[in-house]
Structure formats: structure tokens, C-alpha cells
Amino acid sequence: MKPQKKRNKSLEKFARSPVIIRNIMFMFLFNKIYGLKKKKAVFTSFGGKWYSDNPKAISVKLHELYPEFEIVWLFKNPEEKQAIVPAYVRTIKSDSVKALKELATAKFWVDNFGKSKYIYKSRSQVYIQTWHGDRGFKNVLHNVPKNIKKHYLEEKKCDLMTAGSTTGKKKLSTAFVYHGPFLEFGSPRNDQLIEDSQKRKNDIKDKLNIPVQAKIVLFAPTFRKVNKGEKQCVREINLTQVLLKLKDLTNCDWKCLVRAHPGSSPGLSLEKNKDQNIIDVTMYEDMADLLLIADLLITDYSASAGDFVLKKKPVILFQPDRERYLIEERTFYFNIDESPYMVAKSQDELIEKIIVLDEKTAKKNCEEILSFYGAYETGKASERVVEYMHSESC
Structure with a gap:
């Protein structure tokens, strides 16, 4: 019955x-x-x-x-x-x-x-x-x-x-x-990351009014339930400090692009991250373009990390709230601490990770991550x- x-x-x-x-x-x-x-x-x-x-x-x-x-x-x-x-x-x-x-x-x-x-x-x-x-x-x-x-x-x-x-x-x-x-x-979205067309990158930078020679750090936090229907708030990270440290280490001009998750309302509440070199690109149509022009990716739990490593450039997971996230938001497919990812759980740790980064280290780390996933991008x-x-x- x-x-x-x-x-x-x-x-x-x-x-x-x-x-x-x-x-x-x-x-x-x-x-x-x-x-x-x-x-x-x-x-x-x-x-x-x-x-x-x-x-x-x-x-x-x-x-x-x-x-x-x-x-x-x-x-x-x-x-x-x-x-x-x-x-x-x-x-x-x-x-x-x-x-x-x-x-x-x-x-x-x-x-x-x-x-x-x-x-x-x-x-x-x-x-x-x-x-x-x-x-x-x-x-x-x-x-x-x-x-x-x-x-x-x-x-x-x-x-x-x-x-x-x-x-x-x-x-x-x-x-x-x-x-x-x-x-x-x-x-399919990753094909252009592998092709890595300089002309395509220049066109995207031009569309965003960013000088071709400028280096790009992309900060892309993922969705939180608390942000549903309102602006995504960025509190724990100090992006101005990140930009200053990158400029000091590389002697290059850096811009920071910040993209909120599409599930949040348009725009970001940047709080202590108000700087003319920090640009809100939440409403930019395609995230794949932003990954293409980035030289460093900082995210927390976004799948963009697994795509960005195809460029063999550094990615850092900034996760000051991981324990709370696991309780209030989502669980993960694997233990991040047992993966090859570089993780920072505070602003100080983030700066420390940036200081020790170099091209050879980043490339090796990306290859380890791709192997960890068993990636076969063509x-x-x-x-x-x-x-x-x-x-x-x-």
C-alpha cells in the first residue's frame, strides 16, 4: 500500500x-x-x-x-x-x-x-x-x-x-x-588556456582598459549561502598588500581583478580592498577570459583552480574559513591538505606563499596538481x- x-x-x-x-x-x-x-x-x-x-x-x-x-x-x-x-x-x-x-x-x-x-x-x-x-x-x-x-x-x-x-x-x-x-x-572552455594566444590576451586586456604590459592577479572567491541575493563581501584578504608585495618582488606593475561568484548579486563589497589597481570584474561575461590573462590566481574553493593550472602559473588557495565552510556550505571530494595545492589560511601565510613563488616552483606544482586529477586536456x-x-x- x-x-x-x-x-x-x-x-x-x-x-x-x-x-x-x-x-x-x-x-x-x-x-x-x-x-x-x-x-x-x-x-x-x-x-x-x-x-x-x-x-x-x-x-x-x-x-x-x-x-x-x-x-x-x-x-x-x-x-x-x-x-x-x-x-x-x-x-x-x-x-x-x-x-x-x-x-x-x-x-x-x-x-x-x-x-x-x-x-x-x-x-x-x-x-x-x-x-x-x-x-x-x-x-x-x-x-x-x-x-x-x-x-x-x-x-x-x-x-x-x-x-x-x-x-x-x-x-x-x-x-x-x-x-x-x-x-x-x-x-571546451580550457582550449584557449592551452592555445594561450597573445593576441587574444591583448584583446581582453584592451576591453578591460588594462595596459598590455601589466601583470594580473585574479581573485575569484566562490559562492556562500550568506551572499545569496546580496553582494559578496571580501573581508579576510588584503589585496592592496598583495599587489605591493608582487610589485616589490617582480619590479612590474600589477593589477588585481576581483570576480564574485555568479550566484551572488552583482558587484562586491571590498571593504579594505579599495584601490585603483583593484578592479571588480564580476559582470565580465566569461571567466575563461579572465583566467587566460591572469599571471596568478588566488581563490578558495572554486573549480577555476583546476583549470588555471593548465597555464603552469601559480595558484594559491586562500582558505581562512575552511572549517566553517565545511559546516555551513559544502563538503569536498578530497582532503585538500593531502593534495598538491598551495594553501594559505591567513593573510600572513598568503604573503609568505607569494614570497617563495618562482616560475620553476609554480610549473612543478601545476604539473603535480594535473597528475593528482588525472587530467587529459588536449x-x-x-x-x-x-x-x-x-x-x-x-
Whole structure:
């Protein structure tokens, strides 16, 4: 009797959800009436917030290699993206009826965040999940202890995932309870880190009004629940002191870019970090660009650390609140103290780590971190995904 009662409650909950029913019915009808466009792909990044990350890298490469493909992006505020996205991209408001039609008639879906399980996907459609942190610290989805065991669309409907390491593949398999195929050539967003184009770096600096010759330290703290819906506050770190020490050690001019997590409200509360050489780049569209131009990364628990080491430049984890973070926020996939990462738990420790840094030490440390993860980034991940899409469209 109990299993039957559970089923009945689930059906009642579904019946009380007109939006869910509408979405599924509309997508089913759109799919059957209009059919599929074999050379059409719909992209979404971070739930429609950004034109960025792995989906952007694939989108750009798809147009470069196969310009006949129709490329659609779903955004929460598409009008704000008109000046950012290329002319060949059509922008549609996410969670709209038009978005449902685009999804229902596209051969390919590409996402880095996850889709609602209450949408219709035909057997002829291809869903590619790239996620947004192959080598992240924080447990996600089913890997979170005491997580409510719910189903994700990816478990049953995803056709392909990308991975850049043995660690990343294992994480995605268990987090989504996914048993399908992987393209194991890297994370598409990291291709440009491996290519390391000087022209690309100069263009990004120019866009940010930063002198080409300036050195960059990027400070990228991750999300805290306390910051949800408000500005992310930066208290424990003194970035002015960091810049002064770097200038003293290298005899170069340094700028500090500070990027809050996209889950926080726009902007940062920098408190004692008000300095003309400290620039808030929270609203810069793509984190991959900032990693490309950085010469030093300071973060806490962000997956960006596992990407940045591809540049063989120094990364320091600044974690003055780790014990509190583990209690109040998230648990980790591994014990950070048993990993090769350089960790500072105070401002004094951070300065000490900076003082002993040199090119040879940083390179060796990055290689140890990549080995720790079992990384296999090739610089060709976007191309491999695009070639897969092309073969499936024929």
C-alpha cells in the first residue's frame, strides 16, 4: 500500500503543476508538428545568465567549422546580450514558449548546468552536458551527503558528457547517476588556456582598459549561502598588500581583478580592498577570459583552480574559513591538505606563499596538481564536440 500511496502523491503533485504540463505538451506538439532541424543547436550557460563557459566555446567552434548550423542561445534577459553575442546567434528568452519551441525543434542541446526534468526530449534529439567544473572541490548533486535522492533529466536523457580528467569523469558519473558515453578530450572552455594566444590576451586586456604590459592577479572567491541575493563581501584578504608585495618582488606593475561568484548579486563589497589597481570584474561575461590573462590566481574553493593550472602559473588557495565552510556550505571530494595545492589560511601565510613563488616552483606544482586529477586536456575539446555534432547531423 505504501508504494501505491507514494505514486498517488506524485501524480497529484504533477497534476497541480500546470506549467509543467504545459511545457511538456507544448514541446511534444512543437516537435511533432514542426519536426527537427538536423543542423540546429540550442545553447544555455548557467541557466541562461551568461554567454560563457563550455557552451560558448562549442558554439564559437561550431560556427567556425560548420557555419551552416543554426545557433540559438537561451538567456534570462536576451535584450542585454545583443551587444555581446555574435551576429550569427539568435537569442531567445529562456523559460518562454518560444524557448520551448526552439528546444523542441533542435537536433542538439548543449548545457553546462542541467535541465529541468519536466521537458520533452524525443529519441532523435541529442543532449550534450558539459558541466562547469571538471576538477571542482565541492560535492555536487547526488555526491552531496544527505542529498535528497531525486532524479535528474541527465540520468535518463543525456546522450553525451565531456570530461577533462579521470576525476571529472568519475564525479559526473556519480553526481548525475549517468552511465552514458563521454568525450574525454578536455573541457571546451580550457582550449584557449592551452592555445594561450597573445593576441587574444591583448584583446581582453584592451576591453578591460588594462595596459598590455601589466601583470594580473585574479581573485575569484566562490559562492556562500550568506551572499545569496546580496553582494559578496571580501573581508579576510588584503589585496592592496598583495599587489605591493608582487610589485616589490617582480619590479612590474600589477593589477588585481576581483570576480564574485555568479550566484551572488552583482558587484562586491571590498571593504579594505579599495584601490585603483583593484578592479571588480564580476559582470565580465566569461571567466575563461579572465583566467587566460591572469599571471596568478588566488581563490578558495572554486573549480577555476583546476583549470588555471593548465597555464603552469601559480595558484594559491586562500582558505581562512575552511572549517566553517565545511559546516555551513559544502563538503569536498578530497582532503585538500593531502593534495598538491598551495594553501594559505591567513593573510600572513598568503604573503609568505607569494614570497617563495618562482616560475620553476609554480610549473612543478601545476604539473603535480594535473597528475593528482588525472587530467587529459588536449586543447581540442571544442573541436571534438563539434565533430561529433556534425557526424550526428548527417
